[in-house]
Every structure is written in C-alpha cells, then in structure tokens.
Amino acid sequence: xxxxxxxxxxxxxxxxxxxEFAIKLAKKVDGxxxxxxxxxxxxxxxxxxxxxxxxxxxxxxxxxxxFQSVKKNYSAxxxxxxxxxxxxxxxxxxxxxxxxxxxxxxxxxxxxxxxxIPKIPIRIREKVRKLNSSLGNKNFLKKLKxxxxxxxxxxxPFDTQRLIRAYEVKLFTKRTLSEWFKKTKSAFEDENFYKxxxxxxxxxxxxxxxxxxxxxxxxxxILEAKRFLNMRVSKKKTASKAxxxxxxxxxxxxxxxxxxxxxxxxxxxxxxxxxxxxWSRGNMVDWNKIKHNRLKNFLKKI
Numbered sequence: 681x682x683x684x685x686x687x688x689x690x691x692x693x694x695x696x697x698x699x700e701f702a703i704k705l706a707k708k709v710d711g712x713x714x715x716x717x718x719x720x721x722x723x724x725x726x727x728x729x730x731x732x733x734x735x736x737x738x739x740x741x742x743x744x745x746x747f748q749s750v751k752k753n754y755s756a757x758x759x760x761x762x763x764x765x766x767x768x769x770x771x772x773x774x775x776x777x778x779x780x781x782x783x784x785x786x787x788x789x790x791x792x793x794x795x796x797i798p799k800i801p802i803r804i805r806e807k808v809r810k811l812n813s814s815l816g817n818k819n820f821l822k823k824l825k826x827x828x829x830x831x832x833x834x835x836x837p838f839d840t841q842r843l844i845r846a847y848e849v850k851l852f853t854k855r856t857l858s859e860w861f862k863k864t865k866s867a868f869e870d871e872n873f874y875k876x877x878x879x880x881x882x883x884x885x886x887x888x889x890x891x892x893x894x895x896x897x898x899x900x901x902i903l904e905a906k907r908f909l910n911m912r913v914s915k916k917k918t919a920s921k922a923x924x925x926x927x928x929x930x931x932x933x934x935x936x937x938x939x940x941x942x943x944x945x946x947x948x949x950x951x952x953x954x955x956x957x958x959w960s961r962g963n964m965v966d967w968n969k970i971k972h973n974r975l976k977n978f979l980k981k982i
Contacts (some may be wrong), residue, residue: 694730
C-alpha cells in the first residue's frame with residue numbers, strides 16, 4: 681500500500697488509541713503528525729486533553745500541539761489556515777502529513793473547505809446571544825431547528841457557541857450554514873487524502889476511558905486543573921469546556937471525593953465519545969473504517 685503521496689487523516693472516538701497508532705504509522709511512512717483536536721491546542725491543558733507526551737515528540741515531529749493560551753479561543757478557520765501551511769511544509773520535506781484527532785469539524789474544514797460568511801453586525805450577534813440566554817440551550821436549539829432542520833447533522837447539539845453562530849448566520853444572510861457549506865471547496869483534491877476511521881467497540885472503549893481517566897488523575901490532572909482555575913479563564917472561552925475541570929473543582933471545594941471525580945469524568949468522556957461516533961456516521965461515510973484489533977495488520981501491509 682503506497683501512502684507516501686497522501687495526506688493521511690486519522691479520526692476516532694476519544695481513548696481509541698489514535699495518537700499511538702499515528703506514531704507507529706509515522707515511523708513506517710516518514711510521517712509528521714499534525715493535531716486535529718480542539719483541546720490539545722491549548723498549552724495549559726496537557727494532561728486533561730490527553731496530549732501526546734514529550735517522549736513521542738522526540739521520535740516523531742508533532743505540530744499544532746500546546747501552543748495556544750487558554751485565555752484565547754482558537755477557531756476552525758484559524759486551525760485550517762495553520763494546517764494547510766503545515767501540510768505544504770511537510771510535503772516540501774518529502775515527508776507524509778498525518779492529521780490526527782477527534783474534532784470532526786476540523787476534518788470537515790480540511791476535506792470540504794470552510795465557509796466564507798459575511799461579517800455579522802454586532803446588533804444581530806447580541807440579539808441572538810440574548811435569545812439563547814433567555815431560552816436556554818435546549819429551547820434555543822428547538823427554535824433553531826425550525827430555521828435549519830438539518831442543523832444537528834453538522835453541529836454538535838451541545839456546542840452552544842456554534843449553535844448561536846448558526847442562528848445569527850441564518851438571521852442575517854437568510855441562508856443556513858449548510859447552504860453556505862455547499863458553496864465551499866477544499867484546498868486539496870479528495871484523492872489527496874487517505875482517510876482512516878478507528879472503529880472501536882463501545883464496551884471495550886468504556887474500559888479504556890475508565891483506565892485513562894484514572895491515569896490522568898495519577899499523572900497530575902488535579903494540579904493542572906488548579907493552575908487553570910487560578911488563571912480565572914472566562915467560562916465563555918473554549919478551553920473552559922474541557923472535560924474534568926468542573927469535576928476537579930468540585931473535589932477541590934470538598935463537594936465530592938476523588939473516586940466520584942473519576943466516575944463523573946469517565947461518564948462525561950463516554951458521552952463525548954458517543955457524540956464523536958454519531959458525527960462520523962453523518963459526516964465520514966467515505967472513510968476507511970478499520971477495527972481497532974486490525975490496526976496491526978494494517979501497519980504490516982505498508
């Protein structure tokens with residue numbers, strides 16, 4: 681199998697072993713790894729975002745990991761601009777770009793392009809934010825679905841910021857985000873990509889998530905969360921939504937015991953993994969689905 685002319689994309693639910701597989705693949709094809717996880721871009725979220733460790737960086741070049749301050753948001757558009765440059769740079773070095781992560785929107789931006797929507801006036805944006813605040817996210821989503829029935833096919837229903845964005849775009853431009861998406865085009869041809877989806881059975885994944893959560897606590901997630909909380913990052917910032925921060929804060933405030941922290945983080949992570957799988961069903965039908973226990977065989981064929 682010749683993958684050296686490709687841009688390799690690797691997606692799968694959290695804790696499915698994407699990073700480990702990417703490193704093994706990179707060694708086989710002279711690859712360099714590019715991050716496609718929206719939480720792993722933040723430098724202060726190392727353990728809680730399950731970022732690859734320094735020993736991995738020494739062996740294989742890694743890009744777009746841990747460079748952004750948690751006090752700033754980092755959009756899919758900013759990521760796309762950065763990743764396109766990284767891909768071209770890696771290609772110039774005659775190496776293979778391997779884009780790996782669990783943020784479906786990043787992959788969609790790379791393979792389909794990103795929308796160029798007119799700037800929304802402040803008055804419209806404030807109006808929509810007030811509406812979301814007064815209705816609450818659940819009722820706001822119901823109202824949005826009347827304007828854009830297919831909204832949950834391409835936006836996570838729990839992602840408040842992107843739901844607000846979808847509403848204001850429809851209100852101002854009279855077009856849904858999906859209609860804008862149809863007008864976009866990737867900077868790369870589809871045949872440039874080799875797309876891998878790691879298919880992981882839910883029962884085994886649940887065990888993996890529980891093990892990884894305990895491992896994060898053992899490695900210092902409590903201290904990392906304390907440092908983050910001391911920074912007083914606005915709750916509106918993307919980094920504030922990192923799984924584990926709320927649970928660890930409750931532990932610090934002596935509201936819950938450490939075993940309850942592990943339990944709650946594991947549950948939230950399982951819910952997140954389920955959303956990632958749902959995303960893949962709607963947006964990754966043309967990807968090469970590889971069972972987790974067939975990854976070794978895949979590597980042998982290269």
